[in-house]
Amino acid sequence: DSGVTQTPKHLITATGQRVTLRCSPRSGDLSVYWYQQSLDQGLQFLIQYYNGEERAKGNILERFSAQQFPDLHSELNLSSLELGDSALYFCASSRILAGVFSEQFFGPGTRLTVL
């Protein structure tokens, strides 16, 4: 158990719908990262937050957005869903040790299926 929690574990929805994925980082970790794992694209970085502020953006679609709340949990919002958005979405967290971001620990993932 990495200490990172994600809900829900599984999500099945229809095209055009909107969903929210939730992540709670490990205790003490201020940074949250979102990754998408799909068969054709592999593991791709989407976005990073640090202490409530967006830190970096990767290959995140405009239909997707995220935020990190004062209690440090994060939510990834996916809208106007398409079949190709079906994937495993991971949240990871890390902390700063001696001025450097430590390694990332991953949550169990949310399996999104768009029908």
Add this chain to the structure above:
Amino acid sequence: AQTVTQSQPEMSVQEAETVTLSCTYDTSESDYYLFWYKQPPSRQMILVIRQEAYKQQNATENRFSVNFQKAAKSFSLKISDSQLGDAAMYFCAYRRTGAGSYQLTFGKGTKLSVIP
């Protein structure tokens, strides 16, 4: 942009034997981190080992060790005394240091099977 390449989509090893998974990467940075993550059938991503580029000594974690060749931009993972629980997808990952993003860039993965 950094890229990570794992040229072996699948590998197999006999239980108790040793296997080496390959990884190469491309970067213009001089300092960075490299990681191996394991993803078993449960889909959980588990950190196996990490290597700082400025360290010449290869990292080891129990039965897992790496062969880090900085000039060749190669970072292989050796698993000794393979066990059935080692069967999983293994991903090599790169992360830069310094200011900016600390995202991980992953390879496509190697599926390791362990034969009893």
